[in-house]
Amino acid sequence: MKMTALEKHFVNGADHSRTVAGRAQQLLSRIDARPGWRYLDVGCGVGAAARQVAGENRLDVTGVDVDPRQIAAANAAAPGGSPQFRVMDATRLDFRDGEFDIVATSMTTHHIPDWERALSEMVRVLRTGGYLIYTDHVFPAWLARFGRRLIRFLGLPSVPALESLAATAGLAKVYEARRAGHVDVIWLKSA
Numbered sequence: 001m002k003m004t005a006l007e008k009h010f011v012n013g014a015d016h017s018r019t020v021a022g023r024a025q026q027l028l029s030r031i032d033a034r035p036g037w038r039y040l041d042v043g044c045g046v047g048a049a050a051r052q053v054a055g056e057n058r059l060d061v062t063g064v065d066v067d068p069r070q071i072a073a074a075n076a077a078a079p080g081g082s083p084q085f086r087v088m089d090a091t092r093l094d095f096r097d098g099e100f101d102i103v104a105t106s107m108t109t110h111h112i113p114d115w116e117r118a119l120s121e122m123v124r125v126l127r128t129g130g131y132l133i134y135t136d137h138v139f140p141a142w143l144a145r146f147g148r149r150l151i152r153f154l155g156l157p158s159v160p161a162l163e164s165l166a167a168t169a170g171l172a173k174v175y176e177a178r179r180a181g182h183v184d185v186i187w188l189k190s191a
Contacts, residue, residue, distance in 0.1 A: 020106055023184075024049035025056060027133050028102070030175050030186055033057055037101035040064065042090050042122055043108025047074030047083065054083040059102070064088035090118035098127040106135040109157050116165060123169040123189065132171060132187045138162070139181070159183060 024041075033039075035058035041050040044063030054061035061083035065071050074085040088094055090105075091114050103122045109115035119134075126132055139156045159178070162185070166173065171187035178184075 018048070020045075021049040021052035023135065024053055024104060024106060024133075027104070027135065027175075027184060027186060028053060028057065031102070031131050031133075033059060033102060033131075036060060038062070038099065039102045039104065040095070040100040040122075040125065041083075042093070042103060042105040042118070043111070044074060044085065045070050047077060047085055049104075049106060050074070050083045050085070051078055053104075062086065062100075064090070064093070066090065091121060093121040093125050095125040097124055098130075099125050101127060101130045102133065103130070104133040106133075108136065109134075110137045115157055116161070119162075119165055120169065123171065126189050128189055130189050131174070132185075132189065134162070134183070134185045134187070136183065137181055138178075138183045 037059050039050075039053060039057075039059040039061045041047075041053070041061065041063040044050050044065050047063050050061050050063035053059060063071075063074055063083055063085045065074070065085075065087065066089050068087050071085045071087045078085065086094075090108065090112055103126045105122060109118055112118045122132055136157060138159050140158065162183070166185075166187055170190045172190050173185060174188050175186040176183065
C-alpha cells in the first residue's frame, strides 16, 4: 500500500528523515557490519536512511519502495547512483536468494496487508549469517487478528506473529527494544 499524501508530507520532512536515518544508524551500530557488505533498505521512502548508512559505513546500499515518486525523490538526492534505489514491491523482491548481508525495514510492514510475505521475502534475500533489522508498530495479538478482518488495506504485525515467523525462518534474536506499540528487533539468520 502506498502512503497517502498527508503521510508522505510527514515522513518526508527533514526532521523526520533525520530521526529515521539516526535510528537506522543506531540499530546498525549494534552489529559488526563490514565495509563492502550489501545492505537492503525495504520501504526506503526518499532514501534518507539509506544515504546515511551508505555514507557512514562504506556499505553497498540498495533501497526499494513500492512508490515510484518516493524512488524518484531518492534518486534525485543521490547523484552518482550511490546508493541505488529501485521501485519494488516488498512482497516480491526481485533479488536472488541470499544476496544481502543486511536487510533493514523501518516503519514499513504496517503499510503492507500481506506483511508476513514481505518479511519472508526479506529473509529469503538475506544470506545465512546476515542480519535482519526490523522496526515497526506492533499491535496486540487479539487486535491484529480482529483488525485483519476489518481493515484489509493495512498490515497489523504483532510480537507473537513476528516471533513465530522468525522461529520458522531460522532467525535468532540478537537485540530487541520495545516501547508502547513499537518494536525494534535485530535477528541473525542461522544456518
